[in-house]
Amino acid sequence: MAALIHIENISRHYADHCAVADISFDLQPGEVLGFLGPNGAGKSTTMQIISGVLAPSSGTVQLNGFDLQKEPIQAKRALGYLPEVPPLYPEMRVDEYLHYCARLHRVGSSELNQAVRQAKQRCGLESMGKRVIGNLSKGYQQRVGIAQAIIHNPRTIILDEPTSGLDPNQVREIRQLIRSLASECGILLSTHILPEVQAVCDRVLILHQGRLVYSGPVSRQQQNRLLVTLAPESRDRDYLATLPDVVKVEPIGPQQYCLTLDSNHQPGEIAAAIVGQGDRLCELRTDQDDLERIFTQVTLGESVP
Numbered sequence: 001m002a003a004l005i006h007i008e009n010i011s012r013h014y015a016d017h018c019a020v021a022d023i024s025f026d027l028q029p030g031e032v033l034g035f036l037g038p039n040g041a042g043k044s045t046t047m048q049i050i051s052g053v054l055a056p057s058s059g060t061v062q063l064n065g066f067d068l069q070k071e072p073i074q075a076k077r078a079l080g081y082l083p084e085v086p087p088l089y090p091e092m093r094v095d096e097y098l099h100y101c102a103r104l105h106r107v108g109s110s111e112l113n114q115a116v117r118q119a120k121q122r123c124g125l126e127s128m129g130k131r132v133i134g135n136l137s138k139g140y141q142q143r144v145g146i147a148q149a150i151i152h153n154p155r156t157i158i159l160d161e162p163t164s165g166l167d168p169n170q171v172r173e174i175r176q177l178i179r180s181l182a183s184e185c186g187i188l189l190s191t192h193i194l195p196e197v198q199a200v201c202d203r204v205l206i207l208h209q210g211r212l213v214y215s216g217p218v219s220r221q222q223q224n225r226l227l228v229t230l231a232p233e234s235r236d237r238d239y240l241a242t243l244p245d246v247v248k249v250e251p252i253g254p255q256q257y258c259l260t261l262d263s264n265h266q267p268g269e270i271a272a273a274i275v276g277q278g279d280r281l282c283e284l285r286t287d288q289d290d291l292e293r294i295f296t297q298v299t300l301g302e303s304v305p
């Protein structure tokens, strides 16, 4: 199946400054792709290039198989975009605004009501149609922003920091919404929140100084490392390396070890094996900080224990 986004050797210069340097990647159907990078890394510039707002200095963008430069209308039809600041009119009612957005996306007049109904239903806005946007909570305003991005049923959605400024409950709801949308399309999600990438994304790209410095799956990073804290006893812990499925042991603090495991591991079996050695286990958890470690390594060149 063709990639939803296919970008090849994209660069963008502002006078002498290279904001994006020779970036290539694909977004596949059903995939949520996390887009990470420090401030000024080039994320917004890349997203603006993909959405057709900004022309690249060189390189090509294909959306749903259409070349953005040669067939811009067909290419943009395949794309929904929620910028960092949602493009809302606070004085409009939700229904009125979504009808307006649908017309901008050239949804036919016979399909308008159905398109608005469907976008509201997908975003949990069924009962909000008559509400004035400016009176909605920030979480619901964000849902309206996502509804305008999907109103024309695009196959690809770009979301720029969609949970910024939301409370923890709203964050959880928007993340669930993003995951549910991914079943029908592909999503490029820019964020500064590493746990968000781990909660929502299938794959992550890290940008640094305009260059793509890392690309990898997210689930593998989460699952293959366990942090183990043992009781403070003066005993030999060499046995850890001999436990089933353990391929590497790194001491990371007093009585604390990071175990790298092969792909078949079961945390419960590791816990049982440690106890079986007569040791006392205080804590065992998945290494959620792995992405943070990678991010720091590729953007600062530091090795984080």
Ligand SMILES: Nc1ncnc2c1ncn2[C@@H]1O[C@H](COP(=O)(O)OP(=O)(O)OP(=O)(O)O)[C@@H](O)[C@H]1O
Pocket (backbone or CB within 6 Å): 014, 017, 018, 019, 037, 038, 039, 040, 041, 042, 043, 044, 045, 046
């Ligand atoms: N219009 C512009 N003119 C000149 N330089 C620009 C312009 N827009 C962006 N830049 C520069 O290009 C680089 C990349 O900026 P960009 O906004 O794409 O980064 P970003 O990763 O989105 O950052 P942030 O996370 O802070 O939004 C930065 O050095 C920025 O100063």
